[in-house]
Amino acid sequence: MKSSTIVKLSIIAVVLAAISFWSGQQAYSWFPPQASLEAKLIDGLFSFLVSLGTFIFLGVLGTLSYSVLFQRAAKYDYSDGPAIEGNNTLEIIWTVIPFILVVWIAFYSYQVYSQMSIQGSKDHSNLEAIEVYSRQWAWEFRYPKNNVVSSELHLPVNQRAFLKLQSEDVIHGFYVPAFRVKQDIIPGKIIDFEFTPILEGKYRLRNSQYSGTYFAAMQSNVIVESPEEYQRWLASSAKAKRTPSYNQAYQEFNNKKSKLRGWRSIKPAEPPLVNNLSPGE
């Protein structure tokens, strides 16, 4: 290769790398707030993937664009291009480099995943389990120690949250985008699930596994609060009377107007009886 080509290629590579690094940094802003330890890990991994992906994408796109712009046949030029059939060195290079790259990605992802240990592999004997019940189409959270039932999930900040997920009918999915964690809830099983919220606030809990007619409406709130507030909420809720919570699926189903169109649906479960005073939306 001529030295001028090498210089040119190096400059291009450096510019590409800079752009890729920059977009990797941008990637953090494409997410909801980082409200859990797991979110930090996952966003870091994603930023890395975006950098790498941008590099590959722009590298290939750039090469193609150059060809399309500058290597077009002239109007009456019916000759063929050079008869290059292949090049074994190049083939080896572009087999080995991607191989190394994916081994790297896989290894990094493996480390992140074991650090998250969301599937309950950490010692959780001293954690109080919150029971999460899902049914078509309502969420119900039980705090057995305090005998509280809630339609919203309250969690103390900076403490490992330990959930026992269960479903009474079909598969549902526990998903809080701000925490970046998700787990399908398989009926007939109790699934241990853990993560650590680190930012106070109110977030959306969404059903992530399609569960039938009112799937989209099966959402709730997660409230992450200071341990004191959390205890206060538990105590006041424990005293409150249990009333049926608001439930959108149930409402819509029993609203005659919306039953005029469409096909017949499974009947939604009765809204759970809950202690919490602020009804979920």
Add this chain to the structure above:
Amino acid sequence: MSSNVLHEQENPGNSKFGFIVFLLSESIIFLSFFVGYIVYKTSSQEWLPLGVTELDTKGPFINTLVLISSSFVIYIAERYLHAKNLWGFRIFWLLTMLMGIFFLYGQAVEWQGLPFSFTDGVFGGAFYLLTGFHGLHVLTGVLLQSIMLQRSFVAGNYDKGEFGVWATSIFWHFVDVIWVILYLLIYMWK
């Protein structure tokens, strides 16, 4: 023009190749059912339906012997055809068919006597699914055999060698091997 003819011809070598490819594919269905059975068996809390302690293995064992032997009988039939001995072929071919029918009969008797149905848990479902799906293949085999037998009476039909006989026989061996695995899984694996 003779062009249409070209699109109608099928070459026996191709047919053999294609048939083997098809059987390979077919075996994946059975493999999937077997895998399902193994998963159920190793993961279910309740396996055998209530009140059932053990499957009777005597009847199925006789059935198994008959089916395995029929694989040899059909081979002899094929040898006779090869030697251009049509009556030898017909007799052993018919014998294979009878053995197949005996197997189906034995299966029907077993089903009749079972204390559980296909709605009794995953075992009930899997049992009837596997034996039923296999039985369907045996039935298909017997039907194919009867067609081939009837064709053997068409004069000169087998002069150039017969793909149908070859395929039926391969199919029969296939159904046999499947049964052996099935028997080991359902009746022998405790």
Add this chain to the structure above:
Amino acid sequence: MTNITNVAIEPVNWRRYFSFSTDHKVIGIQYIVTSFFFFLVGGLLAMVVRGELITPESDLVDRTVYNAMFTMHGTIMLFLWTFPVLAGLANYLVPLMIGARDMAFPRLNAVAFWLVPILGTIMMLSFLVPGGPAQAGWWSYPPVSLQNPTGNLITGQVLWVLAVAISGVSSIMGAVNFVTTIFRMRAPGMTFFRMPVFVWTVLAAQIIQLFGLPALTAGAVMLLFDLTVGTSFFDSAKGGDPVLFQHFFWFYSHPAVYVIILPVFGIFSEIFPVYARKPLFGYKFVAISSIIITILSAFVWVHHMFASGTPPWMRMVFMASTMLISVPTGVKVFAWVATIWGGKLRLNTPMLFALGALVMFLFAGITGIMLAAVPFDIHVNNTYFIVGHFHYVVYGAAVLGIYAALYHWFPKITGHMYYEGLGKLHFILTFIGTNLTFFPMHPLGLEGMPRRVASYDPEFTFWNVLASIGAFLLGVSTVPFILNMIGSWSQGEKAPKNPWRAIGLEWLISSPPMVENFEELPIVIGEPYGYGGDHALVANLEHLEVAHE
């Protein structure tokens, strides 16, 4: 030659396209036209989906209708559009490309095709049964798919399973036929390493059908029994195992995406050399990597279940195996780039579509690798990020690649040239529409918008409006295509044998080819991509079509 008397005479005019023809070329066209009709139907359902999603509330249609829309959209697009259209292209091209007069089993071929309109009809009829069509998503995961609010025996879900099963039978027939044809019907001299890459990719894809589809069939049979006679294979309420169904489903349906994309890789490999006037770079590597993809594709299915009831070790193993797929795929991508590089490019419509498809495939491949990383997938699984990822492949790469093929072989198939101007207009609208529709789905997914929702939180409105506008543009973009096809077929300029100066057996015979393709079988002596050289492809060029010259 042989006697004609006992042969059913096929009609020779347009009516043969409605007959039980055994000519692979007629069958190919039958497949393509039928499946394109279903593409429009599937697209129409997508328009309803995007119409609903242009506002956050569930206001355009009832929720049950919405759920039926995306379920039927996904099902129709895969089972009635992509599989059959690719079967059609392969049907038309493979015998020509390997120098055969027809497929190995012409009658089986016709039966396989005629099952497609049958299953299409069943699928359409499910709109008429009480309770409506299936509403459990194209995965039909139990227990949702087992719920039956009407109590009837024949429900949309039952018809769905039936139709998918028929599609399976048709595909297996096709696969047996293609594999046998490619192994046994090649012309003299057409060794494996002289086969065009398109033939390699069809072989690779059809092997997947043979060994993957039966697993889906097994799962579908068990589901059907659960639905109709009360077995409990997948019904958790009765001790069944719903996750087992997921394994059956994805064991096939992951490889199925390579059934779609491999022939598209073949199309790329045919088109780039022609319009860049250069040999395919590293032909053998490209050919072999198709087979490697086939093998690897059988060991990655759990990447669709990273957030399902799977243990950590399983997630990690399948993360690693999934990522490996990028290696043979990368070999191909780099080979195409190297083919184009330094060529003499001619940006005709097929080339534009192929280039657009390649870029979008690359984008989708990169998001695919991101999805394979378990921790990230945990966040975006079942969000619009997934919907974005796969539409970039199934629409961006596959549909655009299919368009490229339809334009490229249009002169061969119909004997007429298409209108280049309309073709370019079609490309521009499609390219803009695709990115406008499917790019916004990525930020939506990252922000946490689940898929399969009829209503969503207002924070997601902006990107959804963009996506819907893009989708309507895509709907419009099919108009110039349809006009072009109908107009050119009936009035287009007559096409010569080889309008693109392409190398390949199909370009040595007249456009359209005569019924038996080759009067005398070609004797192949050259490599498939000899651009820039002056080596002959066949030894008996002047004898291929004696009777017709």
